[in-house]
Amino acid sequence: MLQTELTPEQIRDQKPYLQLGLTEAEYNLFAERLGRLPNYTEMGLQSGMWSEHCSYKYSKPILKTFWTKNDRVLMGPGEGAGVIRIGEGKAVVFKAESHNHPSAVEPYEGAATGIGGIIRDIFSIGAKPVASLDALAFGDEFDAHNKNLIDQVVAGIGGYGNAIGIPTVAGEVQFDPGYQKNPLVNAMTVGVMDEKDIQKGKAAGVGNAIIYVGAKTGRDGINGASFASAEFSDAEDADRSAVQVGDPFMEKLLTDACLEVTHDHKDALVGIQDMGAAGLVSSSAEMASKAGYGMTMDLDLIPQREPGMTPFEIMLSESQERMLLCIRAGHEQEILDLFKGYDLDAVVCGRVEDGHQYRLLHHGEVVCDIPVSLLTDDVPTYTTVPEKPERLKNPAPDFEPVIEDLAATYKQLLAMPNIASKRSLYRRYDAQVQTNTVIAPGGDAGVIRVRDTHKALAMTADSNGRLLALDPEIGGAITVAEAARNLVATGAEPLGITDCLNYGDPSKPEVYYELQQSAKGIVAATKKFNTPVISGNVSLYNETDHHGIHPTPMIGMVGLIEDLTAITTVDFKQAGDIVYLAGNTGDDYNGSSLQYLQTGAYAGRLTGFDLEAEKQTQDLVLTLIREHLVNAAHDLSDGGLAAAIVEMGAKRELGLIADTTLTTTQLFSETQGRFLLTVKPEDQAAFEAIAKDQAVQLGVVSTGDFDLKLADGELNTQMSQLTTIYSEALACALK
């Protein structure tokens, strides 16, 4: 980090902006539009605001292709979070955010501040945060470094979420060599609010006050947005100064105080936004830009944690737990008093101005005076000419598994980190605080009841990088379909999605191809499931030493349950219930867990996905659940039918007696669009009348025996033998 202030001419000649992630062309463009050479502070602001993280300069052309609107969407992408109407005057607010880079460097704080940041996005809209989710991806080689990384990321998410009192109700953890050096830490928060209370991050009205509230500004996380938009190198040591430190206690106070402002002081509030990536500059410039006004701020008034901070440092600090509010002139004291009641620091630090200039004062001098659009709307966008990666041009031949010892293969599958129970990790998250959690982690989706209504919300976070690596378009569509499948299995109708697009360096034609193709698949699937994209985030440059991660869009999806009595969970409930398989099973082994188990790699083209058939099956299952004809439901994904049966039997150690025409290998096939359902004997006729030939009877839930008769083999064991492996394998591997 540069500490000395260079003159505009020195900046031009010495090009320090290159270290801050700007290109020479970008610097020149900025200077040209400004009509003079930028000073050091201005150059710093440019580096933060023109980073991919803030400007979406590579991803914007792709994000524009997303489908973002239907009649339920009240607010789409562009604000802190998106909002969807759920009826009875209520709305759901949600967004996901990636904290991959900070978590790789400082796992505890990186993960904790990821949660902290996304929570601020939710309450800045005026919503009470009611649940969080996390989607994590790590390497599958459990060396000491990786074990510590996993432990500390989980500890950080729990440390922040548990303390602030927002339940973590769902999520996923994946293990794959593709993430060994670039872990993914994506966090999502869901809020609930009254429709009428929606706030926007805008600073309008000449003379209105800009109020800063929350933690003091320190030298932590300076220029983190640029840091997040660069590749890692093994040669360079970890850049710890660019990682922020979180304080959930402060954020709890901030949440409660800001919600009081948005609910009880509507006359005073013009706009509110959190200080996330690129801190004070992004929040203030975006608020001014969105409202079409200028702004002046006096940096001497900003609460500072340490003396001697430069304007560059104050503006680009990513200290956590800070919010910026625009308050109508005359109401300043009322708001300052409110914050004081919560023991929070709040100051008037600026005013909204006529015109479009963004001015900053420091020690009585003007240190920045630029059109605000230079930081927001004027950022150039880039498209790379996409090129299909070699591996996709010549896919490996279809994988044809041979299973010699079914029992042994079954047990090995259950012990795979991606299949085995994640309980030892998610039990470290408080899943029940706020006492609304109907389905805690361990099911297909988390479900929380919405107070003062008869509704519940289901939520899930899914990603399938290994499948996108084989076919980004189909893989992208599958990820959306799987998220919807998870929600439907609980009895929810999917409402909409948020996404974190985790990819490699977008200036590489192959990476750009992956981005473009996966967006295509996502768009097709979101239209099919009527789930517009209402918010999201982009994390590019997930590369270490030029090796990129799998293209990994994380899809966070929220669904609505209209009837609290029609919520379905995954576990087998009682012996004697009849087990049905909905959706067709093919021979789809490319990209499957069985393929990885037997060959150590995922390869081949993607087969076994039919968007139309998937939608039909989901509609059927939703109808059956709403008719109260399903006693347990589970979607089939990693590990296929084999994994699903044990996941359903695990809780009560109930088994299955089944006789099926499926083959031994088909037990492990990963054809999409399938559900395993159990039905009480007394409901069988009603169930079959609706399901007809779309669900085939597989067998009957037993008290513990697991006897499976297949077309070409059989398995006779006790469910408890399998559930022990399923329950303990991952905890043992991570010890």
Added chain:
Amino acid sequence: MKAAVLTFPGSNCDDDLLWAVKDIAGADAELVSAKSESLEGFDLVLVPGGFSYGDYLRSGAIAKFAPIMTALKNFADNGGYVLGICNGFQILTEAGLLPGALQWNTSLEFICEPEPLKVVNNRTAFSNQYAQNQAITLPIAHGEGNYYADADTLSEIEANNQVVFRYADNPNGSLNDIAGLTNKAGNVLGMMPHPERAVEALLGGTDGLGVFQSLIAATKGAAHAAN
């Protein structure tokens, strides 16, 4: 009967506790800020879970200096019923209203799980609606719930029958499987499991409701005695 649910900065189970005792169990109850200095007019004080003052330094260590604590001590000394749950339990031990201390779980990890318990003393104001030795399941959610007291204190606690709840499958290393215990007088109880999270079938069970119903029954009796 009127219950106060204390709210410290950083408490996060205060609303849950209010919901359980008021909306579900049907008692009159309201939130009282820890910045307040009076508990006048209350028959029962509930100290909620959460991370009071961020639990910085040590769980409950800063909360014991909150303005409300003097009133709380007087309330307890005069025989008023006080229930501390999770962080509330930690605060009560820090404040000296209950013996012993809560250390880090032996796993050194936060644990959130439904936990089987046994009601080992049903002759208290907090447990009179349970059967003696009744098996119940309540959720736990804590990092520092490992109950410790020195050997003399522990034998005194046992001799006085102060233990009310014991873990069936000790999750955190607590001595004598102690999940909840009272003071010697029996009017102050601290417990790590969360009864307020187990009061609705929709959310997984109602085994915690008995704690609130016991207190409602006990305070009704007390009001009669005073008349």
